[in-house]
Amino acid sequence: MHPAIKLRHLRVFLDIAAQGSLTAAARAQGLTQPALSRSLAELEALLDRPLFRREGRRLVLTDEGTLFRDHAARALQMLEAGAAALHPRAGGGCRWGCCRRWRRGCSRAWRWNSQAWPRRSPWRSRPGPIPT
Known part of the structure; x- marks a missing residue:
């Protein structure tokens, strides 16, 4: 070539x-x-x-x-x-992380977002505050 x-x-x-x-x-x-x-x-x-x-x-x-x-x-x-x-995982799944200090808030936000938008990307969020 x-x-x-x-x-x-x-x-x-x-x-x-x-x-x-x-x-x-x-x-x-x-x-x-x-x-x-x-x-x-x-x-x-x-x-x-x-x-x-x-x-x-x-x-x-x-x-x-x-x-x-x-x-x-x-x-x-x-x-x-x-x-x-x-890269066998390319195109499948999503990996994310955050520092220890923010882990609790990140997992709470992830759970809320997953429940709010079950079939969408986890990074899209709806307007409004994240419930605590």
Whole structure:
């Protein structure tokens, strides 16, 4: 892999390939269209190959783009699996703590918040004082 290719290049490329347009991919990633266009142009310059051809407003993969898509998808999946293997608790549960002095107040607030919002994040709270 070219040392200058970043994960954002792969994610942008795969999103554009899946969506078929820069506008839809920008919406999906929460980025602006010029930022996505610039990332795609950087990737194509690094690979020295056009990955898409424009057909009206649609972007269609070239033969090189199709080949690269398959490899990029596998590489991204392997990287994500490797990161998940290092952090098996990632995405599950929540760990929190506080100093001894505040432990009683923290646990009381946690219990109150858990009862008030049983299916929500414990960090969202409703307005009002914490009962003692």
